[in-house]
Amino acid sequence: MxxxxxxxxxxxxxxxxxxxxxxxxxxxxxxxxxxxxxxxxxxxxxxxxxxxxxxxxxxxxxxxxxxxxxxxxxxxxxxxxxxxxxxxxxxxxxxxxxxxxxxxxxxxxxxxxxxxxxxxxxxxxxxxxxxxxxxxxxxxxxxxxxxxxxxxxxxxxxxxxxxxxxxxxxxxxxxxxxxxxxxxxxxxxxxxxxxxxxxxxxxxxxxxxxxxxxxxxxINKIDARFPVQTVLRPQNEKFRDYRGYAGRVASGIYRVGDEVTVLPSGFNSKIESINSGEKGVQEAFAPMSISITLEDDIDISRGDMIVKKNNQPEPSQEFDVMLCWLNNDAAKPRAKYSILHTSNEERAMIKEVVYKIDINSYERKEGDSNLNMNDIARVKIRTTRRLMIDAYRDNRNTGSIILIDENTNETVAAGMII
Structure with a gap:
C-alpha cells in the first residue's frame, strides 16, 4: 500500500x-x-x-x-x-x-x-x-x-x-x-x-x-458538507465580479458542475468554479480549504451550508447530544448558552439531562440532572434556529458542537450529536 x-x-x-x-x-x-x-x-x-x-x-x-x-x-x-x-x-x-x-x-x-x-x-x-x-x-x-x-x-x-x-x-x-x-x-x-x-x-x-x-x-467521502465561513469579494482587476464562498470542506467531494443546495434557504444552483488559493481546481474534498462560486446569485452568508441536492443533513432545532462538561462551574438549569456548530453560531439551552454515564462501569445514571466538571451525559438541546446536523458517528465535523457561556465567553462543554 x-x-x-x-x-x-x-x-x-x-x-x-x-x-x-x-x-x-x-x-x-x-x-x-x-x-x-x-x-x-x-x-x-x-x-x-x-x-x-x-x-x-x-x-x-x-x-x-x-x-x-x-x-x-x-x-x-x-x-x-x-x-x-x-x-x-x-x-x-x-x-x-x-x-x-x-x-x-x-x-x-x-x-x-x-x-x-x-x-x-x-x-x-x-x-x-x-x-x-x-x-x-x-x-x-x-x-x-x-x-x-x-x-x-x-x-x-x-x-x-x-x-x-x-x-x-x-x-x-x-x-x-x-x-x-x-x-x-x-x-x-x-x-x-x-x-x-x-x-x-x-x-x-x-x-x-x-x-x-x-x-x-x-474521512466521510459520501455526505458532501461545506459550511461557509466567509464571502469573498476581492474587488480587483483579476477578480472584478468574483463572489466566492470560502470555507473548509467538512466531508464529501465537490466537483465543478455539481448540482448543489444552499441551506437553510433551500435554493438550488450549480458549482461554477472551485478555487484552492488562487488556483482553479476541478474537484475538492475534505479537509481542503477552498472557495466556491455558483452559477446563480444567491444570498449566502457565514453559517450557511452548501450541500448536494440529493444528500442533505437534517435541519433541527432540538436534538440529543452526548455532552462532556468542561467548566469548573456546574451547568445552570435551562440557562442560555452560545452554541457553535461548524461555522454557525446560535443560542441554545439544555432542556433536559436524560442520563449521566459512569465512565468506569459504563452504567447509565438516570434522575441526576446536575452537570459538573468532567461529567459525560446525554442531554436534550434546543436552539433558537435550526442547525444542519448529522449524527457524530456518521460525520465528526457536522456532528459536533461546543457550548460557550455568554457572560464569560468560556467554552463550557463539548458535545457529540446522537
Whole structure:
C-alpha cells in the first residue's frame, strides 16, 4: 500500500498514571531523531539534576512547571514529528480521572488512540474509561500498547492474557480497528526499533503501525458538507465580479458542475468554479480549504451550508447530544448558552439531562440532572434556529458542537450529536 508522503496522522495517547505515556512519546521522538540538539541538552541537564542515569524521556512532553515537578501530565501536550513516510501530531493527554475533559479535548480530532497498559497491572478501570472515551469520540483506530514488558521478563503469556482481558470488554464498544503491541518505552523495545527480547511477536513496531495505518477511508467521502465561513469579494482587476464562498470542506467531494443546495434557504444552483488559493481546481474534498462560486446569485452568508441536492443533513432545532462538561462551574438549569456548530453560531439551552454515564462501569445514571466538571451525559438541546446536523458517528465535523457561556465567553462543554 502506497502512503502519501505528506499525509498527516493525528494520534492521542491515553493510559493510567505512570503507565509511561510521556516516556513512550519521548522514546518515539528520541529514536526517530526528531529532537533538536538544544532540547536534548536541556532535558539531559534536568535528568542529571534529578539523579537519572540517562535521559528522562518523559521530560520531552511535560512542558508545564508543575508537570515536571510532580512528574505527572496535567494539560494536553501537542508534539509534532515527521518521518519519510508521514507527518504526525501527537496529543499527550493526562491519565488522572479529574482531567477527563483534557482527554476529550486532545482526542477529538485524532485518527488513532494509543492506549497504554502496564504489563504488571493488566486492564484496570482507567483503561476501560479511556477506551470508552475513544469509542465515544469515534476514533477509528485503537493501538493497545502493553508497556513495561521488561518488568515481566518479556513473557508472551502476560501479553496474551492482557489482550484477552481487553477484547472481553471492548467487544461492547463501537471501535472498528484494534491492534495490540508488546513494548517497553523505557528500554525502547518495539517502539521504533524491533525488540530482540520478544522474537515471539511478529506484528511490527509502534512507529511501523503508525506509518502504515490506513486512514484515507476514515474521512466521510459520501455526505458532501461545506459550511461557509466567509464571502469573498476581492474587488480587483483579476477578480472584478468574483463572489466566492470560502470555507473548509467538512466531508464529501465537490466537483465543478455539481448540482448543489444552499441551506437553510433551500435554493438550488450549480458549482461554477472551485478555487484552492488562487488556483482553479476541478474537484475538492475534505479537509481542503477552498472557495466556491455558483452559477446563480444567491444570498449566502457565514453559517450557511452548501450541500448536494440529493444528500442533505437534517435541519433541527432540538436534538440529543452526548455532552462532556468542561467548566469548573456546574451547568445552570435551562440557562442560555452560545452554541457553535461548524461555522454557525446560535443560542441554545439544555432542556433536559436524560442520563449521566459512569465512565468506569459504563452504567447509565438516570434522575441526576446536575452537570459538573468532567461529567459525560446525554442531554436534550434546543436552539433558537435550526442547525444542519448529522449524527457524530456518521460525520465528526457536522456532528459536533461546543457550548460557550455568554457572560464569560468560556467554552463550557463539548458535545457529540446522537
Amino acid at each position: 502506497e502512503i502519501s508522503t505528506n499525509q498527516l496522522l493525528r494520534f492521542t495517547t491515553a493510559g493510567s498514571v505512570d503507565d509511561g505515556k510521556s516516556t513512550l512519546i519521548g522514546r518515539l521522538l528520541f529514536d526517530s531523531k526528531s529532537i533538536f540538539e538544544d532540547q536534548l541538552a536541556s532535558v539531559t541537564a534536568t535528568s542529571t539534576k534529578k539523579g537519572f542515569d540517562g535521559v528522562d524521556l518523559a521530560l520531552f512532553t511535560d512542558g508545564l512547571k508543575d508537570e515536571r515537578e510532580q512528574g505527572i501530565t496535567i494539560d494536553v501536550a501537542y508534539r509534532y514529528f515527521t518521518t519519510p513516510k508521514r507527518k504526525f501530531i501527537i496529543a499527550d493527554t493526562p491519565g488522572h480521572i479529574q482531567y477527563t475533559r483534557n482527554m476529550v479535548t486532545g482526542a477529538s480530532t485524532a485518527n488513532a488512540a494509543v492506549i497504554l497498559i502496564d504489563a504488571r497491572n493488566g486492564v484496570i478501570e482507567q483503561t476501560k474509561r479511556h477506551a470508552f472515551i475513544a469509542s465515544l469520540l469515534n476514533i477509528p483506530h485503537l493501538i493497545v500498547c502493553i508497556n513495561k514488558m521488561d518488568l515481566v521478563d518479556y513473557q508472551e503469556e502476560v501479553f496474551d492474557k492482557i489482550t484477552h482481558q481487553f477484547e472481553e470488554f471492548s467487544s461492547k464498544l463501537l471501535v472498528k480497528d484494534v491492534r495490540f503491541l508488546p513494548i517497553s518505552a523505557l528500554v525502547g523495545d518495539n517502539v521504533v526499533n524491533t525488540s530482540e527480547n520478544m522474537t515471539w511477536f511478529s506484528g511490527g513496531t509502534l512507529l511501523n503501525v503508525l506509518e502504515t495505518l490506513h486512514i484515507s477511508s476514515d
